[in-house]
Amino acid sequence: MDHNTGDDRFVRLRLEKIGWFKVRADRDVPPADEIDEVSLKKERTGEWFVSLVTSVENTPEKPPLGEIEPEDCVGVDLGITSYIHTSENLSVDTLDLSEEYDRYAREQRKLDRKEHGSNNWEKQRRKVAQAKRAIKRKVRDYQHKLTTWLVTEYDVVAVEDLDVKPMLETSQNAKNKQDAAWSRFLELLEYKADLHGTHVEKVKPEGTTKECAVCGVETAKPIWVREHSCPACGHQDGRDLNAAKNILFRGLKQLGAGRSESTPVQTALPTLTPHREEVGAKRVVEAGSPGA
Numbered sequence: 001m002d003h004n005t006g007d008d009r010f011v012r013l014r015l016e017k018i019g020w021f022k023v024r025a026d027r028d029v030p031p032a033d034e035i036d037e038v039s040l041k042k043e044r045t046g047e048w049f050v051s052l053v054t055s056v057e058n059t060p061e062k063p064p065l066g067e068i069e070p071e072d073c074v075g076v077d078l079g080i081t082s083y084i085h086t087s088e089n090l091s092v093d094t095l096d097l098s099e100e101y102d103r104y105a106r107e108q109r110k111l112d113r114k115e116h117g118s119n120n121w122e123k124q125r126r127k128v129a130q131a132k133r134a135i136k137r138k139v140r141d142y143q144h145k146l147t148t149w150l151v152t153e154y155d156v157v158a159v160e161d162l163d164v165k166p167m168l169e170t171s172q173n174a175k176n177k178q179d180a181a182w183s184r185f186l187e188l189l190e191y192k193a194d195l196h197g198t199h200v201e202k203v204k205p206e207g208t209t210k211e212c213a214v215c216g217v218e219t220a221k222p223i224w225v226r227e228h229s230c231p232a233c234g235h236q237d238g239r240d241l242n243a244a245k246n247i248l249f250r251g252l253k254q255l256g257a258g259r260s261e262s263t264p265v266q267t268a269l270p271t272l273t274p275h276r277e278e279v280g281a282k283r284v285v286e287a288g289s290p291g292a
């Protein structure tokens, strides 16, 4: 293995009896003596892929709950207008794939005009596969970058668990695609969380948009209402920001960070409770008297 990658950013890999390969590595390549296994695979595009298997020992410990600072915790909302929106009001745009999809459609049209099974058809078929591959690669790369950023930047990442996120304005097909992308995103996030020693908490997505992040009172919002404005406490936030804060709140509660009703003395991480006070307007009304 030659890591002296120079300007072309290729890593050089030598396999016995085969010789040197130039490898375009999308992740850090481990030193040769740490590689347990190498496998080669030829894709439909005609490109070769090499997978290097290495074992990771001593994955870092996740930080003890008592030592985590509030600013190292984040809630992540799966956006509708943005890809993700965090409880720190950072929003990451949806990846623009229009050029890649145009190219894919163009190559596909060319393929349709070729004589099926001819040499030219076969050449064109590879181009179609390459165009499709480029889309997949770009999405994958984007998800790698986002998940790496989250697990290195924060100690606690709270995210919505998949299943029933309502997507009122999209078709079932679009929802399935979105779900698939989100599910791969979660897989990557959890896998990297283990490598980097980060807590990832998956929380129930129901009601995260309706609830007020300050007082907890639920208000129904149609999909086009982008602002949260609480009729109970007057709190105002962007819709996605309010949801991200609720997600963080739920995540911290699951971790044992928030104060729970059944064990009021639980003080594992009192300072980590985000903006909302547990004794919100709703709770006070339900509790009735102080002795309840």
Ligand SMILES: [Zn+2]
Binding pocket: 212, 213, 214, 215, 216, 217, 230, 231, 232, 233, 234, 235
């Ligand atoms: Zn409120």
